[in-house]
Amino acid sequence: MTLRDQASLLALTEDVVKTSEIEGESLNVASVRSSIARRLGVDIGALAPVDRHVEGVVEMVLDATANNHAAVTPARLFGWHAALFPTGYAGLSKIKVGSWRDDANGAMQVVSGAIGRQRVHFEAPPAACLPAEMARFLDWVNAPANVPPLMKAGLGHLWLVTLHPFDDGNGRIARALGDLLLARADGSPQRFYSLSAQIQRERNAYYDILEQTQKATLDVTAWLLWFFDALHRAVEQAHGTLDAVLRKARYWQEWATLSLNERQVKLLNKLLDGFEGKLTNQKWAMLAKCSPDTALRDLNDLLQRGVLRKTAGGGRSTRYELNELPSSSASVG
Secondary structure, eight states: OHHHHHHHHHHHHHHHHHHHHTTTOOOOHHHHHHHHHHHHTOOOSSOOOOOHHHHHHHHHHHHHHHTTTSOOOHHHHHHHHHHHOTTSEETTEEOOOSSOOOOTTSOOEEEESSTTSOEEEEEOOOGGGHHHHHHHHHHHHHSOOSSOHHHHHHHHHHHHHHHOOSSSOHHHHHHHHHHHHHHHHHTOSOOSOOHHHHHHHTHHHHHHHHHHHHHSOSOOHHHHHHHHHHHHHHHHHHHHHHHHHHHHHHHHHHTTTOOOOHHHHHHHHHHHTTOOSOEEHHHHHHHHTOOHHHHHHHHHHHHHHTSEEEOTTOTTSOEEEEOOOOHHHHTOO
C-alpha cells in the first residue's frame, strides 16, 4: 500500500502541475505535492507552504478522481470553478465565478496574436444555450455508459471544452472531467498515470486537433484517435515513474538493517530520485549542510557498507554513485 500511495502521489502531483502548465500557469511542485500528501494521509516528511491557488487546483483534481462515482452536477462544476479562482479574478480580469458565462462582453472566443492581427481559433456556442446544453451534457455524463468507457472519457473532454461554459478555466475543468471519466473506466480512484502531463508534452498537437475538430463537422473520429494515442503514451510514460518508485523501495528494503544518520538518508534519497551531476565530497557537504570532514566520514561509511562505490575515472575529485543491488534483491517485486 505504501508503494501504491507513493506512485499515486507522483501521478497526481504531475497531473495538477501539468494541467496548469498547459494554460501557461506555473505551480510550485513542492507545494502541490505537500497539499496532495496531506489530503491523502501520505507521510513525506516536512510539508512545504501551500497557497490558495494550489489548494484550489488540488481540490478539483482530487474530487474528480477520488469521488468519480458521484454525480456531476452544475453545483459540483461551479465548486470546481470557484476553487480555481478563489479571488474572483483571472489575472487582472474580474470574471463570473461559480456560474455559467453570460457573454456580456461579446461572444466567447479563443484567440491568439497581437491586437489587430488576432486569429480566432474557436467561437463557443451562445451563452443563452448553456443551461439547456449543459443539462443535456450532464445527463449523458451521469447516465450508464452507452459507449466504451474510454471513448466516453474522450467525448466528455471534447464536449465540455467545446461548450466552454465558463469565463475562464474551461480547459482545466474539461481535463478534470476527463480524469473523472477515466477513473470510472479504470474502476479505481488511484491514479498511476497523468493524461494532463502527456497533453502538456504534446501541447501544440492538442490545440491543433481541438481546433480542427471544433471547426469541422460533427465527426469526432480524428479527435478520439489522437486522445487514445495520447492516453497510450501517458500509460507508457507512467511505467518509467513506477519503475523508479519500485527501484527506490528495493534499495531501502536492502538497507533496512543499516543504521544511517539523517544526512545519509537525505542524500541517498536524492540519489534515488535522480540526482543530476556527479556526487562529490564537496557536493555532499553542501547538500547536507555539514563540514567536508563530516561529509567524508559519511561517504566512507557508506563505501564500507557497500551502499556507494567510487566511479571510474574520477579525476581530481573522487566521485561516488549508488552500488548495484545484489541480484536477489533486484528481482523483488
